[in-house]
Amino acid sequence: MAFIALGINHKTASVDVRERVAFTPEQLVEALQLLCQRTASREAAILSTCNRSELYLEQDSLTADAVLAWLADYHQLNLDDLRACAYVHQDDAAVRHMMRVASGLDSMVLGEPQILGQMKSAYAVAREAGTLGPLLGRLFQATFSTAKQVRTDTAIGENPVSVAFAAVSLAKQIFSDLHRSQALLIGAGETISLVARHLHDQGVKRIVVANRTLERASTLAEQFGAHAILLSDIPQELANSDIVISSTASQLPILGKGAVESALKRRKHKPIFMVDIAVPRDIEPQVGELDDVYLYTVDDLHEVIEENLKSRQGAAEAAEELVAAGADDFMLRLRELAAVDVLKAYRQQGERLRDEELAKALRVLGNGGSAEEVLAQLARGLTNKLLHAPSVQLKKLSADGRVEALAVAQELFALDEGAPSNKGLQ
Incomplete structure (x- = not known):
């Protein structure tokens, strides 16, 4: 048994690399199944967000290189380029990493709440794909x-x-005054919902929500008194927008340089503030070359975020202690669980030997044997059979010079200090 957490995130890879390694929701089930088929992974889950793509695995042995090669091949990336920005955590470290991620301790925004929901989605998709087994399931x-x-x-x-x-x-x-600004939000997921809430709280004059399906855009828009449109209506609405914030799961850019240029002409070159939170990006990078556009990606927000984190640093220290305790407790329980199968097999063996000796004793009693002699023979026979295999193995271990194993056996069988010493066997 071995746990592996392998991936890239906002600390190790640029948005350009992250968008190439990202998995779409439609890809996840097939990708998980291929991952288990083509690597030594018995169980697998994938977490893919704008800030990270991570694989969580359970294997017989640690073969991170094979998994990294599969990831590079799946996304048609150069393996050396991917290896340069990837990280690998194993066993205890993998457990702690997953817990830190879910707790928001590894996020760009310290303590951000969305990641836990995204982790739960990764768990649900792995279950759907049939790649989530008992060990990884317990870890989640x-x-x-x-x-x-x-x-x-x-x-x-x-x-x-x-x-x-x-x-x-x-x-x-x-x-300076958002009350006079109009905002166009592209997408209708959790991030855009949060953006809409913050803009609404700031009293933005008008909010428009654009989405692939009008129904979902309308559901979000109704919460904040906004207007809903389809993605195809964006070119007409763009000219009215002072603020454009986009976060969709599209694999191709939604806004190109030409569409923004046309909107700027209609706006008489009044500036547009744009934030592309999506990975892969929704807005073509070339849009940032236009004189009257202020385009920011998710990576550009890091400096703004840092200013708002000071109040959370103390809490982060306490959170790290809880994560460390949680990881230690999980590994302890897992080790205890590993002993259950051994104990079960040992008990079954003991019960089988007992039944054999009991059946023999009953036959002798049935043939008129002395009860006292039968009981004595039952006790001797059962004791000899229970001790036979351990005795043979202990002698072999001693002959092989495995003195430490003899010490473990003495502890295992709870032999007191007055028991015969094994020094003569050393």
């Missing part, structure tokens, strides 16, 4: 439990700090 449950404890027992989640909050904070720095 322990991870959720620890993350919940971090949220409950520390102040790491207090004061709204998120990528969405950072985007709106940056907009406030550029526009």
